[in-house]
Amino acid sequence: GINILKLFILMIILAQAGVSKATPSFARQTGMSCTACHYSFPELTPFGRQFKLNAYTMTMMNTIESKQDSDKVTRLKLLSYLPLSAMVQTSFSSNAKAVEGTQNNSIAFPQQISMFYAGQITPHIGSFIQMTYDGQVFGMDNAEIRYANRTSLGSTSLLYGVTLNNNPTVQDVWNTTPAWGFPTASSDAANSPAKSTLIENLGMQVAGLGAYALIDNLLYGELTLYRSSPQGAANPADSTSVMTVRGVAPYWRVALQHAWGNNYAELGTFGIASNNFVNGISGPIDKFTDVGFDLQYEHTLNTGTLVLHSSLIRETEKRNSTINNFHFNSFKIDGNLYLKNGLGATMGYFNSSGTKDADVVESSTNKPNSNGFIYQIEYLPWYNTKFSIQYITYSMFDGSSTNYNGAGRNASDNNTLYLLAWFNF
Incomplete structure (x- = not known):
């Protein structure tokens, strides 16, 4: 077998060239290290x-400006360079037992290559736009493109804005929701449980326009309306x-945050309601x-930071296409x-459960129940470069720990070792 500790030590030795400043477009725009954000x-x-939240608009770079003398209003404020960045991910995956009909111990070079247009567009509008090649x-x-501004209502401060995006929760600023939750990268060569929530699967299939506000740096609220806007398929629908949204699907987000001493905590709720045509x-x-x-909880140490994330999503699916309703918890x-x-270092636990339904899960039990642990060790020799080792273990997969597919495959056969090199520049 592969000795994970030896591999990790080898990566550290090879990477000991020192720590330097990252160079993606947000870092170049602000003149700050990646560790600021x-x-x-x-x-x-x-x-x-x-x-x-302030629409990616803070800048310390030279800008091209134009003002109208009559009202002294800035009519143009362009960055003196295009805010472009790139990302490359390459990875190795090894499953405890090869996925049926595939070769084990696979290398993805690349797993992803992305280009970003990310930065200030105007003094109050900024963007985070990613284009990706995933090997296929x-x-x-x-x-996301967002507008942000600030005002005050008496003694109350108000940060408010508008977001246009293509993935519910991609606009979120906490790492607890689907778009940015752990793990942020995982193997494309491994089996995944058959069922996940709708909100985890709408990315690049919808477009949403919404408004948000942060009151006194304490209470955050957002309402965004999404409509189908599929990529790689007929548009308009x-x-x-398949699964086209009828009308619009409202997404909501409410969160309370508070910082004290070396501590920070956020407690919130989020969700989406969507009526989808089964076909056509x-x-x-x-x-x-x-x-x-x-x-989300954070505690600052002398040597670093401890961060805890947790989320629970409860999904109810009421079907007009069949007589069955479906309930699912993640x-x-x-x-x-x-x-x-x-x-x-990160350790995570996941547990999903729900209604027995052969239309949702084709397994020996027809149940969506899966659970297990994810362990990850990472090293950033430079702030824009990450090497990580991840290991995922399953105690239950699609409703059973043994013979879940009726063909002799066990949950633990899907345990996966995943090595990742991630470069941003």
Whole structure:
């Protein structure tokens, strides 16, 4: 077998060239190190959350400006360079038992290559737009354009804005929701449980416009309305489309945050309600309601930061296409230690359960129940470069610990070792 500790030590030895400043477009725009916004990318610091809420517009770089003399209003404020960045991920995956019909011990080079247009557009508008090649296709990935401004209502401060994005929760500033939750990268060559929530699967299939506000740096609220906008399929939706949203799907987010001493905590709720045509743009409709609850806690140490994330999503699916309704719960929790020397360690637990349904899970039990642990060790020799080792273990997979597929495959056969090299520049 592969000795994980020896591999990790080897990566550290090979990478001991020192720690330097990252160069992606946000770092170039602000003149700040990546560590100003990230404990370990993409995990946001308090400053990183503020930078995102303020529409990615803070800049210390030279700009091209034009003002109208009559009203002294700035009519143009362009960055003196295009805010472009790139990302490369390459990985190795080894499953405890090869996935049926595939070769084990696979290398993805690349797993992903992404280009970003990310930075200030105007003094109050900024963007995070990602285009990705995943080894098979090239297309739109996570994308957001947002407007932000500040005002006060008496003694109350108000940060408010508008978001246009293509993935519910990609606009979120906490690392507890689906778009940015742990693990932020995983193997494409491993089996995954058959069922996950709707809100985890709408990325690049919808477009949403919404408004948000942060009151006194304490209470955050957002309402965004999503409509189908599929990538790689008919647009507008037609008779060939699948699971098209009828009308709009409202997404909500409410969160309370508070910092005291070396501590920070966030407690919130989020969710989406969507009526989807089963096929085409007419006919039977399935009604999905996803309600989520989340918690994030941070504690600053002399040597680094401890971060805890937890979330619970409860999904109810009411079907007009069949006589069955479906209920599903997804719980996740992870603890992270990020050290100032670039080392990091994470342990996570996940547990999903729900109604027995052969239409949802084709297994020996027809149940969506899965649970297990994820362990990860990472090292950032430079703030824009990450090497990580991840190991995922399953105690239950698609409703059973043994012979879950009726063909002799056990849950533990899907245990996966995943090595990742992640470069941002």
